[in-house]
Amino acid sequence: MLRSLAKTSARVPNLGSKVKFPARLKGTIVEKWADYWKNLFIDYKQMLIDLRNDIQDEPKKAFKWTVGLGMLYLLGKNNPDELDFKDNLKRIGNDIVMVSEPCQNPKSIEHLRFLETCYNAGVIHYSNLGIASIMYTSELNDSCDLYKSQCKYLQPSYFSFPSRIVDVGFMGRWWNIYIKTSNYDVN
Template identity: 70%
Template sequence: MLRNIKTASNNVMNIASRVKFPEKFKGTFLEKWSNYWKNLFIDYRQALQDLRSDIQDEPRKALIWTTTLASIYALAKNNPTELDFQDNLKRITNEVALVSEDCRNKASIEHLRHIDMSYNQGVIHYRNLGIASIMYTSELNESCDLYKIQCSYLKPAFYTFPSRIIDVGFMGRWWNIYIKTANYDVNE
């Protein structure tokens, strides 16, 4: 594959060197535009040739970089969204509703009620961090216009943020709701 890149770039350069602009286009926008694209192609061809030589010189390093980039891409592609969280929450809530109240796990029910209450109050928020996502709560709704939400001295401190995180989404799953509701039908 790397040889094909080199031969293809050489073929394109041979064609580009044979094509000449007519005299009436010399010094015009078209000549400048073609020179720009030709120089850009030369730069990228040189970068690919350098990449090829680096891969041949240090194959372990290239393997590590390739694996790391592929892993980051896979994690970002499987990062759950807020819609996934809501879908998961509704599915689990419907499953819990089918279980008798005597059999329900109280910790699971309290967690589901806290999430529902946060949604009803409008204080739950979603953040996408690239390879992971978080759901967290704030003290007041964003549409609230009280003095408490406008005053910078009354805003929550940064170190209290971990206690306000409801769930962390990673590798296609919301983990806290999965762990807390795994045994929703087992009453202690």
């Protein structure tokens, strides 16, 4: 691929000198449009040539960048969403129902009841951060129209936000619900 790029870079200047506009199109928007695309192609061609030279000069650095960008892409691709959270919550709830009440872990049951209460009240929210996701609670429902929900002095501070985080989704899994309900049948 790098060799074909080098051959292409030699052909482009010759192609630009061979293409001539008729006299009636000179100075019109068509010529300006063609010049724009020609200059854009030349800029990208030069960028790819510089990239090729950088890769050849420092292959370890290029490998590190490639692995890092690949990992960011995979983390973003495997980032769980709110539907995954709800599905996980329902699946674990169905599994816990099959266990007799004396054998259930009280901490798991308490956490699931808290999440169900938050969903019923409409105070649980989802936020996508690109490579990770968070589920957090607010004090009031979005449809609530009380004075407390509109007054900026009564809004929660940014410092209280970490305490309102319910779960963190990363690498295709919601970790808090996984940790708190992994031993749901152990009392």
